[in-house]
Amino acid sequence: xxxxxxxxxxxxxxxxxxxxxxxxxxxxxxxxxxxxxxxxxxxxxxxxxxxxxxxxxxxxxxxxxxxxxxxxxxxxxxxxxxxxxxxxxxxxxxxxxxxxxxxxxxxxxxxxxxxxxxxxxxxxxxxxxxxxxxxxxxxxxxxxxxxxxxxxxxxxxxxxxxxxxxxxxxxxxxxxxxxxxxxxxxxxxxxxxxxxxxxxxxxxxxxxxxxxxxxxxxxxxxxxxxxxxxxxxxxxxxxxxxxxxxxxxxxxxxxxxxxxxxxxxxxxxxxxxxxxxxxxxxxxxxxx
Amino acid sequence: xxxxxxxxxxxxxxxxxxxxxxxxxxxxxxxxxxxxxxxxxxxxxxxxxxxxxxxxxxxxxxxxxxxxxxxxxxxxxxxxxxxxxxxxxxxxxxxxxxxxxxxxxxxxxxxxxxxxxxxxxxxxxxxxxxxxxxxxxxxxxxxxxxxxxxxxxxxxxxxxxxxxxxxxxxxxxxxxxxxxxxxxxxxxxxxxxxxxxxxxxxxxxxxxxxxxxxxxxxxxxxxxxxxxxxxxxxxxxxxxxxxxxxxxxxxxxxxxxxxxxxxxxxxxxxxxxxxxxxxxxxxxxxxxxxxxxxxxxxxxxxxxxxxxxxxxxxxxxxxxxxxxxxxxxxxxxxxxxxxxxxxxxxxxxxxxxxxxxxxxxxxxxxxxxxxxxxxxxxxxxxxxxxxxxxxxxxxxxxxxxxxxxxxxxxxxxxxxxxxxxxxxxxxxxxxxxxxx
Amino acid sequence: xxxxxxxxxxxxxxxxxxxxxxxxxxxxxxxxxxxxxxxxxxxxxxxxxxxxxxxxxxxxxxxxxxxxxxxxxxxxxxxxxxxxxxxxxxxxxxxxxxxxxxxxxxxxxxxxxxxxxxxxxxxxxxxxxxxxxxxxxxxxxxxxxxxxxxxxxxxxxxxxxxxxxxxxxxxxxxxxxxxxxxxxxxxxxxxxxxxxxxxxxxxxxxxxxxxxxxxxxxxxxxxxxxxxxxxxxxx
Ligand SMILES: Nc1ncnc2c1ncn2[C@@H]1O[C@H](COP(=O)(O)OP(=O)(O)OP(=O)(O)O)[C@@H](O)[C@H]1O
Ligand SMILES: [Mg+2]
Numbered sequence: 001x002x003x004x005x006x007x008x009x010x011x012x013x014x015x016x017x018x019x020x021x022x023x024x025x026x027x028x029x030x031x032x033x034x035x036x037x038x039x040x041x042x043x044x045x046x047x048x049x050x051x052x053x054x055x056x057x058x059x060x061x062x063x064x065x066x067x068x069x070x071x072x073x074x075x076x077x078x079x080x081x082x083x084x085x086x087x088x089x090x091x092x093x094x095x096x097x098x099x100x101x102x103x104x105x106x107x108x109x110x111x112x113x114x115x116x117x118x119x120x121x122x123x124x125x126x127x128x129x130x131x132x133x134x135x136x137x138x139x140x141x142x143x144x145x146x147x148x149x150x151x152x153x154x155x156x157x158x159x160x161x162x163x164x165x166x167x168x169x170x171x172x173x174x175x176x177x178x179x180x181x182x183x184x185x186x187x188x189x190x191x192x193x194x195x196x197x198x199x200x201x202x203x204x205x206x207x208x209x210x211x212x213x214x215x216x217x218x219x220x221x222x223x224x225x226x227x228x229x230x231x232x233x234x235x236x237x238x239x240x241x242x243x244x245x246x247x248x249x250x251x252x253x254x255x256x257x258x259x260x261x262x263x264x265x266x267x268x269x270x271x272x273x274x275x276x277x278x279x280x281x282x283x284x285x286x287x288x
Numbered sequence: 289x290x291x292x293x294x295x296x297x298x299x300x301x302x303x304x305x306x307x308x309x310x311x312x313x314x315x316x317x318x319x320x321x322x323x324x325x326x327x328x329x330x331x332x333x334x335x336x337x338x339x340x341x342x343x344x345x346x347x348x349x350x351x352x353x354x355x356x357x358x359x360x361x362x363x364x365x366x367x368x369x370x371x372x373x374x375x376x377x378x379x380x381x382x383x384x385x386x387x388x389x390x391x392x393x394x395x396x397x398x399x400x401x402x403x404x405x406x407x408x409x410x411x412x413x414x415x416x417x418x419x420x421x422x423x424x425x426x427x428x429x430x431x432x433x434x435x436x437x438x439x440x441x442x443x444x445x446x447x448x449x450x451x452x453x454x455x456x457x458x459x460x461x462x463x464x465x466x467x468x469x470x471x472x473x474x475x476x477x478x479x480x481x482x483x484x485x486x487x488x489x490x491x492x493x494x495x496x497x498x499x500x501x502x503x504x505x506x507x508x509x510x511x512x513x514x515x516x517x518x519x520x521x522x523x524x525x526x527x528x529x530x531x532x533x534x535x536x537x538x539x540x541x542x543x544x545x546x547x548x549x550x551x552x553x554x555x556x557x558x559x560x561x562x563x564x565x566x567x568x569x570x571x572x573x574x575x576x577x578x579x580x581x582x583x584x585x586x587x588x589x590x591x592x593x594x595x596x597x598x599x600x601x602x603x604x605x606x607x608x609x610x611x612x613x614x615x616x617x618x619x620x621x622x623x624x625x626x627x628x629x630x631x632x633x634x635x636x637x638x639x640x641x642x643x644x645x646x647x648x649x650x651x652x653x654x655x656x657x658x659x660x661x662x663x664x665x666x667x668x669x670x671x672x673x674x675x676x677x678x679x680x681x682x683x684x685x686x687x688x689x690x691x692x693x694x695x696x697x698x699x700x701x702x703x704x705x706x707x708x709x710x711x712x713x714x715x716x717x718x719x720x721x722x723x724x
Numbered sequence: 725x726x727x728x729x730x731x732x733x734x735x736x737x738x739x740x741x742x743x744x745x746x747x748x749x750x751x752x753x754x755x756x757x758x759x760x761x762x763x764x765x766x767x768x769x770x771x772x773x774x775x776x777x778x779x780x781x782x783x784x785x786x787x788x789x790x791x792x793x794x795x796x797x798x799x800x801x802x803x804x805x806x807x808x809x810x811x812x813x814x815x816x817x818x819x820x821x822x823x824x825x826x827x828x829x830x831x832x833x834x835x836x837x838x839x840x841x842x843x844x845x846x847x848x849x850x851x852x853x854x855x856x857x858x859x860x861x862x863x864x865x866x867x868x869x870x871x872x873x874x875x876x877x878x879x880x881x882x883x884x885x886x887x888x889x890x891x892x893x894x895x896x897x898x899x900x901x902x903x904x905x906x907x908x909x910x911x912x913x914x915x916x917x918x919x920x921x922x923x924x925x926x927x928x929x930x931x932x933x934x935x936x937x938x939x940x941x942x943x944x945x946x947x948x949x950x951x952x953x954x955x956x957x958x959x
Contacts, residue, residue, distance in 0.1 A: 183827050
């Protein structure tokens with residue numbers, strides 16, 4: 001096998017992983033910039049999204065309708081969490097409270113899944129089996145499909161944010177909270193929308209990852225960390241930043257283990273984050 | 289600005305978590321056992337247990353006493369699934385023995401009582417648990433631990449207290465924490481993972497005579513010694529290892545590893561002991577690997593079928609696990625008992641090894657004629673080296689290990705071998721460990 | 725009375741910043757509130773807009789009591805503020821900022837019409853419709869801030885120091901715009917440090933000193949007041 005093939009396989013895999021990270025980071029960055037909170041249980045929403053698909057598929061639903069349903073359920077859950085837990089109340093320190101609450105939520109959701117589904121590793125139907133030949137290299141079909149769905153989700157999100165009234169209001173609220181109040185924008189509604197969209201994206205990422213890899217109650221921790229790294233890397237609240245940060249991390253995970261070693265790959269993000277923080281503290285594409 | 293503060297917190301958290309995960313990698317913690325899957329367990333036919341377990345001794349004679357066995361397993365955290373499987377198997381063993389009226393050791397009949405403690409997957413947790421079992425519960429025997437660090441912590445406590453310790457795992461046979469002459473009261477009623485190597489190689493030589501080139505996938509947790517042994521075994525059969533890749537513990541995406549292994553154009557991809565052999569198979573096949581795939585791990589063949597799904601990928605796969613789709617009557621009985629008790633949870637094949645552990649230790653006590661003195665028990669165990677001296681769910685076994693570890697304190701017993709072809713599991717049989 | 729503030733008290737962390745202010749405004753008026761730095765002018769506007777809850781006192785608008793109401797409720801009633809920091813969305817384009825201004829308009833067609841209408845008053849903004857707001861000059865940013873507020877269809881516009889940091893030329897232009905807005909039927913409550921400008925635009929005025937109204941009257945009267953001339957007009 002030529003090294004071109006290796007590069008190709010490694011790159012496609014890296015991009016597929018990268019897109020899953022992008023989906024996570026987008027949700028986190030929306031929530032962070034609109035609500036001003038760190039939702040540390042976002043990884044558990046990812047995990048719940050995957051388990052919801054597992055459950056629905058077990059009930060006889062097809063994989064794709066199940067993914068769509070799971071996204072919807074997680075969006076509703078996001079709204080419930082916003083209203084029930086994260087909505088600011090007077091006399092509460094928002095940032096600190098959100099960290100405490102969401103850390104607790106992480107434990108609760110993980111335990112709930114352990115109780116309901118057990119500790120057993122579960123799996124979802126495959127997105128696709130086998131591979132396609134690209135320039136003579138076998139590239140797994142499921143990765144390509146995962147990339148496709150993620151790109152589609154991002155395009156839809158972008159159109160929503162840029163072209164709809166609610167989307168513009170969300171960006172506005174992220175950029176200037178008080179300014180948005182003075183335009184009659186209801187911050188609670190923006191928070192709800194951010195949680196709904198963020199959770200739906202996490203559910204999609206979880207479902208795709210579940211179909212590519214497998215499901216277990218602790219699966220949310222890693223993508224959550226990747227998501228945070230990406231936000232720091234790409235810049236808070238920046239969608240292009242999340243995209244670039246996610247792809248950088250994905251490519252590190254896809255390519256470095258092949259050409260160097262997995263150990264180097266696990267150090268990679270740390271090095272990149274430190275470099276970025278040293279030379280561009282606001283992130284690659286972050287605003288001041 | 290609030291978001292700026294959040295951003296800072298975020299950055300600090302990220303760096304902290306990354307550093308933490310790095311240091312965790314460095315600690316090389318691990319587990320070996322099969323990470324279990326969605327296996328719909330084979331449909332149970334039998335009702336509840338009707339006959340007593342394999343250890344029955346008939347009517348009680350003498351005084352009825354209690355044999356207290358303390359167990360230490362991770363009951364919380366990512367390894368909890370193994371803790372669950374093991375302790376359930378032990379409870380089923382105790383039930384079998386006690387329902388049959390107990391087990392006769394010397395002149396007394398003993399009821400078995402397990403006291404389960406949570407190691408929380410950490411050395412500190414294991415140490416605390418061991419102290420409690422030894423000092424407070426005054427157990428006669430301690431069994432347990434998945435991680436090497438837990439084993440060391442337990443032995444420190446049990447040895448000082450003069451209590452026998454049976455380790456329940458050996459991720460790395462011959463590791464400093466494994467049985468050895470400098471740990472006088474530690475034994476291992478659990479076979480070396482790598483005893484499957486020669487069995488698999490012989491089977492491949494016979495079934496796929498053309499296959500010579502092996503690519504090794506190795507979890508990066510101190511398997512160097514095992515790899516060396518395998519290399520010698522491979523060379524002895526005129527085969528060769530053409531590529532070797534180490535992956536860090538916690539890897540979930542195996543496409544990069546398999547991309548690299550596949551680039552060496554191997555005839556065989558050999559996944560060394562890990563719970564993720566199924567993910568490795570999936571990745572290898574998706575990258576176009578068409579050769580033989582060896583799962584050198586306890587991961588059930590049925591787990592491969594359920595998780596990999598694609599029949600084209602599930603071909604020429606060799607498994608070394610207990611095949612729950614072709615159980616022996618003894619294993620079947622255990623599975624039925626499990627299903628009767630926990631109908632919603634699929635059976636985990638690790639329970640079969642686990643069940644053997646207290647049973648082996650009870651056989652040692654029976655041979656010694658007493659549950660008492662730990663040093664005597666170790667001596668007795670060291671003498672049970674003839675095939676058939678020990679009964680297990682896998683068939684007759686014996687105690688060995690002197691050639692590798694300097695002491696005869698390790699269980700040897702037959703190992704199951706299966707092959708998956710077109711998504712169908714073929715059970716090849718129980719194979720005697722090969723001495724070489 | 726259309727807008728009435730009665731004995732308003734506002735505190736920041738216990739410190740009383742507004743100490744019993746009463747003022748009122750009738751439809752069609754331009755009223756100005758002048759005072760030096762830290763007098764509490766912005767605080768009063770923020771309280772009117774619902775960004776701050778008063779410690780005591782009442783605010784009535786069109787016969788409805790609005791103190792303590794949420795900002796969006798007050799915007800919906802037609803009282804819209806251009807804050808001192810301009811309240812723009814810096815990384816959105818000019819056109820997007822204006823669209824956000826029309827957030828409360830559910831009627832897409834009508835808001836598109838409004839957009840065209842508002843832009844026709846601000847030719848400078850029209851040229852820069854696709855430019856990012858943060859890259860506009862200070863004067864252009866102030867224009868955008870006012871234009872965005874106009875997209876909310878205010879009946880009462882609260883302006884917080886619109887002339888701040890602008891060149892005299894630009895100040896003139898902003899003054900012209902304020903007059904045009906007023907002529908088009910919108911009432912204005914103007915907070916200014918540029919007292920001369922404010923008294924020229926307004927019909928009535930209040931002078932605020934350390935949280936208290938010390939003088940009120942017609943703009944004409946204040947222009948001739950000794951105190952105002954000394955303290956605020958630098959004569
Ligand atoms: N968020 C706040 N927290 C604490 N004190 C505040 C806050 N905002 C304003 N203040 C204080 O309230 C007082 C009045 O402030 P305000 O902004 O209303 O003054 P102003 O009249 O608008 O002044 P300027 O002309 O400089 O804008 C000042 O002493 C200020 O320090
Ligand atoms: Mg002010």
